[in-house]
Amino acid sequence: MTERDTASPGQQSSASDMPRMIAISSGKGGVGKSTVTANIAVALAQSGLRVGIVDADIYGPSIPGMLGIVSGGKPQMSPNGKVTPSEGHGVKVMSMAMLSDDDAPAILRGPMVTKYLQMFVGQVDWGTLDLLLLDLPPGTGDIQLTLAQAFPLSGAVVVSTPQDVSLKIARRGLRMMEQVKVPILGVIENMSGFTCPTCGTVTHIFHDGGGEAIARELGVAFLGKVPLDPGVVDSGDAGTPLVKSAPESPASEAYRSIAAALAGVSTAAGIATPFAWTLGDDSGKPAAAPDAARDGTPDRLLSLDHDAAGLVLGWADGQVQRLGVRDVRLACRCAKCRDEVTGKPLLDPQTVPLDIKVTRIWSVGNYALGFAFSDGHDTGIYTFKQLHTMQGTEVEDV
Incomplete structure (x- = not known):
């Protein structure tokens, strides 16, 4: 798909x-x-x-x-x-x-x-x-x-x-x-x-x-x-x-x-959705899932935060991961940034500022996040699986 x-x-x-x-x-x-x-x-x-x-x-x-x-x-x-x-x-x-x-x-x-x-x-x-x-x-x-x-x-x-x-x-x-x-x-x-x-x-x-x-x-x-x-x-x-x-x-x-x-259906807990988080005033920030939701599932997102070093994501397998904002921007797979047929990158890394910021984050159903960046880009969909497999800095579990 x-x-x-x-x-x-x-x-x-x-x-x-x-x-x-x-x-x-x-x-x-x-x-x-x-x-x-x-x-x-x-x-x-x-x-x-x-x-x-x-x-x-x-x-x-x-x-x-x-x-x-x-x-x-x-x-x-x-x-x-x-x-x-x-x-x-x-x-x-x-x-x-x-x-x-x-x-x-x-x-x-x-x-x-x-x-x-x-x-x-x-x-x-x-x-x-x-x-x-x-x-x-x-x-x-x-x-x-x-x-x-x-x-x-x-x-x-x-x-x-x-x-x-x-x-x-x-x-x-x-x-x-x-x-x-x-x-x-x-x-x-x-x-x-x-x-x-x-x-x-x-x-x-x-x-x-x-x-x-x-x-x-x-x-x-x-x-x-x-x-x-x-x-x-x-x-x-x-x-x-x-x-x-x-x-x-x-x-x-x-x-x-x-x-x-x-x-009687109940589903496994993840991060509270739907949400639309504006980082400028911190409005709409999603609530984290309870600790009991840690069931080992590798790509179920349980928490989302942001600090001066980048995005901090907590997963149900216990991993807490920090991703640099510029790395996330460069990983965008939307039609503007990557050829849909060949998969060839279309985004020139030289055009992405070193100090780029995330301005907004929103949920995409149960499986992905959307990001708006300070360079005006906001059309990418980042699946949990993609984010979980990105190279970042492992954060000590808190």
Whole structure:
């Protein structure tokens, strides 16, 4: 995967304001991912949690219809100037479908899609939430990378059907999330089998056991199988998810089981994100992770500081590292500083002042940092892995 310079150095909400965010993804379309998302969200709400959904499929939004929310019209604004989300069956929702007419296409280029996604998460008056589910479009493109870079995702769930082609593409989605350091919470096998309502015979239309096999192969949790149920279609069209319209059905039981697993998810602690630290007045400096987070993981950042000699980074493997600011500037891999095809450096070291300073530092999802320097450069993304392997001065552990 190629790093894209899409992370913004703009202001972000503090980590304490952000709920746990879980991305529901799929490698390909047509696997029932949005249906799974809607039913899991309602099951979580029924269990007493405060839940929201961001319908991140800008071009093909479907969550509002599944939850009985009327699309279109001008959104309401809260007193603090944020968009007020709609609500259906106890779940708060923000979607492109709520900003346009039902049959109006979203004709948008990449930068506008990015702006809408950031608005859907950061400029919506969600109130206090326990969980925010992000219903992603299929694939591993701009939308997935934007969300992974802009927000500290607690984890991702991959939805697949049992047939081989779906599982192969799902594997790519899993690998993409791993590369941007989003924890994989597990795999859901949707449409796993059809139970005859008359005789009870189970027919595995799309094969059997593929989701469980791929989870085992990749070393991630298998969250469960959701059987085919004709009621899923009727309930979705009626705006009442199956977990409410047919709570005793096998599919509803599967949704509740998956929801219970996700409700108890906890992720390994790292440096408090998101953050945007202005070094001039020290505003926005991130809080360090607790000492208990030292689990030996080599490229999980636990602390970040700055002194006259450079940047000081503490890692979960116990290493505390000091990097010179000029060294960090010269190591930039953005398109302005390094050829994206050949990897050849484009930055002339003679143009970088010896006394260059860092003016701002911000988080890029769970896996990287962005830096603004006193020479005006601010487009590079430095992954934790890259920073951890840079040659610096080892600092005595404190």
